[in-house]
Amino acid sequence: MIHPVEESRWRRRKEARPAELVAAAIELFVEKGFAATRLEEIAARAGVSKGTVYLYFSSKEDLFKAAVREGVVPHLAEVERLIEEDTGSVADLLRNILLNAWHVSGDSPVGGLPKLLVAEARNFPVLARFYYDEVISRSTRLFIVLLERGIARGEFRPFDVKIMERIILAPFLMHTIWRHSLSCCEASPLSSEHYATEAIELILRGLRADKPVGQTEHTKPKGKKHA
């Protein structure tokens, strides 16, 4: 007879479960939205049954919060560190940060979070608030610091930094959101790489101080234009 090992139906894996559940949850939330994702499905993808989810998380919302905390917050901390260090021109720093965020959000499922939150904010204000406090307000602050520094050093023309922060992030956020929503409708998706470099090019051209071009730090800015 050839069933030498009677396969046990499940294992106790107290340590591994939460991380596996969080990983499954973030994937599915991003794919189908918070409301439309069934807890049973998350459990299945993590290789357990629905009841098990409730051994580790008190509710669907709790699971979501864990996903955000583990998926995004560490990246933010990393960028904050980069800005502290402050080497080279602001333009270069901005470019690096944007490209870096670009690759992270392209490679990992956390890139789907912006879409998820936009989609569910109205119906789950608690989640929206959480994400806003934990992620958005922090990232906003971070870019505003960078823009102010650029203006102070004469690299950038003067502008309203609170508004410009939103504007310059928009192309990146929008593309990320697109990739997780309507992109399935188009025949030939655009090259992400190319998109990012074109967007950065546009933004840096649009931000820089008026005097011809220079690109180096010792061009002193003159009076500003009004278009």
Place this chain on the structure above:
Amino acid sequence: MIHPVEESRWRRRKEARPAELVAAAIELFVEKGFAATRLEEIAARAGVSKGTVYLYFSSKEDLFKAAVREGVVPHLAEVERLIEEDTGSVADLLRNILLNAWHVSGDSPVGGLPKLLVAEARNFPVLARFYYDEVISRSTRLFIVLLERGIARGEFRPFDVKIMERIILAPFLMHTIWRHSLSCCEASPLSSEHYATEAIELILRGLRADKPVGQTEHTKPKGKKHA
């Protein structure tokens, strides 16, 4: 005795119902999303009962399609006309079209459609496809024509128009989406007016041909820089 008219519980209003239902539907879809909006609620807001909805529309999806067709498609046709006419510089035309779209989407509930579609695209591919074909592909085509014209006339530097179209629309779409989602989390929303003008300023600076500024059509573009 003073109840001269016995109030009837309802009236027959065959002509008015569809429009009222569509209006209620678009409002609620935008507010709460397609899936989360109950048909009963749409009916209530339109002053009828749930069954009545099915006298005029075959399904929830059908109601949605009617909303898109009545709310957006006419605006697109108008813009297409504007581009045909083609008066003045491309930059001015672009500015006008963007500002005009800006005001429409700020004032009417159709401004909520981008958010709605982004949110539901994955779960309702049929709706996404419909919106893509009916609205997105048409609007894309329209802006690409404009950008190509700008490059051909030497007003804009050369770039990949398919990509740039997405990039320059992003700030406007993103803000519109924001207003219908996470904006409820922030204490002081930004001035829409100011946002739009700053975005346009950034974009036109970022697009224009390299030689000093000119703004007129007879500056011949020279070799392009690489930043």
Place this chain on the structure above:
DNA sequence: ACTATATTACTGACCAGTCAGTTACTAAAC
């Protein structure tokens, strides 16, 4: 044998779409 970990079966609430029945209106007959 004991208990922590996991499963399965269940509960209560929700909702799109249906349909049998009710009401507003119309017009023919008187």
Place this chain on the structure above:
DNA sequence: GTTTAGTAACTGACTGGTCAGTAATATAGT
């Protein structure tokens, strides 16, 4: 002008299905 029969517009209870969260039960590990 009033009754009556007919029909189109509308209602709301019901069906069949879904799903978050809970409770009862089983099994792996010690």
